[in-house]
Amino acid sequence: MASVSVAAARGESRASQLYACVAEQGTAAHPHVKGDALADSPDAPRNLADMVHFLCALHGRHPGVIDHAAGRAVESAARRWLTRASEALAVERAYLARLAVAVGPVPGTPGGAGNEAMLVAQRSALGVLAQSDRRGCALGAALAFAIDWAAVRGPLDRAARRLGIEPPHFGLGSEGELRPIADDCSEERALLFGARQLALQQRGLWDLLEARAQARSAL
Numbered sequence: 001m002a003s004v005s006v007a008a009a010r011g012e013s014r015a016s017q018l019y020a021c022v023a024e025q026g027t028a029a030h031p032h033v034k035g036d037a038l039a040d041s042p043d044a045p046r047n048l049a050d051m052v053h054f055l056c057a058l059h060g061r062h063p064g065v066i067d068h069a070a071g072r073a074v075e076s077a078a079r080r081w082l083t084r085a086s087e088a089l090a091v092e093r094a095y096l097a098r099l100a101v102a103v104g105p106v107p108g109t110p111g112g113a114g115n116e117a118m119l120v121a122q123r124s125a126l127g128v129l130a131q132s133d134r135r136g137c138a139l140g141a142a143l144a145f146a147i148d149w150a151a152v153r154g155p156l157d158r159a160a161r162r163l164g165i166e167p168p169h170f171g172l173g174s175e176g177e178l179r180p181i182a183d184d185c186s187e188e189r190a191l192l193f194g195a196r197q198l199a200l201q202q203r204g205l206w207d208l209l210e211a212r213a214q215a216r217s218a219l
Contacts, residue, residue: 013182015178015183017192018140018143018147018182018192018195019175019179021144021195021196021199022144022148022195025196026144026199027152027202027206029203030206030210032206032209032210032213033151033206037210038155038158046107047209048155049106049159050106050209050212050213051159052099053100054119054208055096055156056096056100058123058126058205059093059096060097062090064130065126065129065130066082066089066130067089068131069130069138069139069141070083070086070142072131072135072137072138073139074135075139075181077184078181081177081181082142085142085173088173089172092172094168095160095168098165099160102163107212108216109216110216110218122204125197125201126141129194129201134193135187136188136191137187137193138194139185139194140182140191140192141195141198143182144194145198146172146178148199
């Protein structure tokens with residue numbers, strides 16, 4: 001859908017607000033993704049390698065956000081989607097693992113010693129969010145992850161094609177599938193809270209990757 005601010009989406013459907021939240025605060029809007037750091041810059045290969053390893057560290061383990069949320073869903077349509085999405089997420093994890101091997105080691109980065117602790121904190125935060133007992137919160141996080149991951153697949157697939165790897169089918173759900181699930185959730189505030197927190201965690205990862213790229217380019 002066309003990007004629309006969260007403020008402009010208020011009063012619209014739950015799905016429109018959720019999509020606006022992810023578009024405004026998640027991966028697609030981040031300068032590190034929108035610019036040439038992962039595309040045409042001389043440092044793009046190292047930046048892509050860094051991205052692959054950090055995405056693998058954050059999202060490459062089971063259970064992930066969607067797996068956790070599958071145990072919290074109430075609505076039948078949400079449960080069915082989460083079951084399918086959990087299977088699709090296993091494909092994404094295998095894709096990340098294959099790319100992590102193909103891109104080689106994590107690029108050396110000045111001042112990067114504390115980054116592992118940041119990733120551990122992010123994994124913990126995502127786990128808490130996706131296992132929230134607040135009805136609708138985990139579903140919002142899972143939907144936001146699926147929406148945001150479609151944007152993540154842009155630079156991921158770029159890295160894959162550089163390495164001669166064919167990207168797998170994206171199976172986390174189309175907009176046409178995800179919108180009715182969001183609109184069917186009766187807990188709007190919790191749904192949007194979960195989505196917003198997931199998008200902000202993703203943005204935090206891109207902030208870290210951008211900072212690491214800048215540290216390397218300053219050498």
